[in-house]
Amino acid sequence: MEEKQKNTPDRELSFVTGGEVNIRQDPWWWLVAVVIAIVVLLVMLQPVPFREIVVFARDGILVTILVTLTSYFLMLILGLFGGLGRLSKNKLVFGISSLYVEIIRGVPLLVQLIGWYFASPVVIQKIGLWLNFEPLVTYRANPIITAIVAITVCYGAYMSEIVRSGIQSIPRGQMEAARSLGMSHFQAMRYVVLPQAFRVILPPMGNEFIALLKDSSLVSVVAVADLTRRGREFMSAHFNPIETWLMVALLYLILTLVAARVVSYIEKRSRYDR
């Protein structure tokens, strides 16, 4: 009886994303395979320019992945503190985190990136002059680190709101029960509320990762040689915009599709039936 009840839902849901039980049944991996096949076909059938583009953009792909992963993990930490701050009863903490969220959400990422890269060295140099601290006066912005910091700060604001909503979705009863068992507020958060909230915010977290991966293309504006910038350099050296942008778009698509599959897998692994 039990066996039959378990099997039927799997089969019926096998073509709905989220209904599959394991990777082998997930039909969306076929999409990844198709896109990779298209790229391989293009590279093999028309090596000039497609193979050249892929070979030239190799390091750009690595930079894109590096910037995305580093900013993502840093953003999670920032978002956690921001979200907790937004829920704080302490007026100062609440004020600071709310200010952070509102202001950062109000400025486009591109403007923030440019601001960090060009405005922050000036600010740091002025502080160095005021404090008479030599290393600060000759500070030169490292493009990749500046870009990572800018993206982290920007996405951290959005992540704060996601964390806040995740925590607020957990019934108050959980916190009350934990407190009545003798746990402090911090212990209740750490052992009871946050683990449950984590499951709730997994889908938006995955979303943010994919959005961040695509927004990482903006770092090409601040002297970071990522995939988009490599595409531009190739296109201007060979005067073939259409082929170049097609290949760059396909490469980004592969990255985002693989990321989406990983996110989907993690969601399924940590989901339970309520």
Add this chain to the structure above:
Amino acid sequence: MKRLIWLIMAAVIVAGLLLPGCSGDTDIIRVATDATWPPFEYVDTETGEIVGFDIDLFNAIAEKAGIEVEFINVEWDPLLAGVAQGTYDVAISSITIKADRLEQMDFSDPYYVAGQIIVAKTDTTITGASGLAGKTVGVQTGTTGDDEVSAMSGVNVTGYDEIGMAFVALLNGQIDAVVCDTPVASGYVSKYDTLKTVGEVLTTEEYGIAMPKGSDELMSKINAALAEVKADGIIDELVQKWLVD
């Protein structure tokens, strides 16, 4: 398992922050260039190096002046902003010496004379600058091509971040013409036989090497070296190498 995940996260963060490396030596002159403007500066896709007329010229100047250089590839708008602000020590990127730029930065003596030219499809009815009235013309924003076309009356100017996109629009028939520097124009015209240059060169403008305001010491070194380079005939050699084919 959890510990492993934390370790991986920490490792990624540390790698991301350390791998790019420290800010580096302050004795090396940082030279900014927008390497998407062949044949003056572009990236050789086989070696990944920045190459071009401007690069060779500045290497020659650096040799004469006895300075070490490091080329940084930045996009056009941040490049100008960076020089104005002092983020870069020098910028060489087919930058035309213009009055409003002179307010923000200093320029060396001119090293090349270029001009703007109109590019259109081979079946176009445009024969010169006067024919542009009422048409849509693409330019790269912030360049002298942009200034030139915006100053013409009755012309619809469409700005693009990068000249290549203007050419795509032209090839697709979205715009009627593109106005840009002569060397870049001839590059695209020789690549696509549905494009041709129209009319005569519209302007004469001089390229100079840009530096933040107040770089008097570096400026005099570079000007002196540039004069030596001109006297040695190196510029003519470079013109032959990059601009005549």
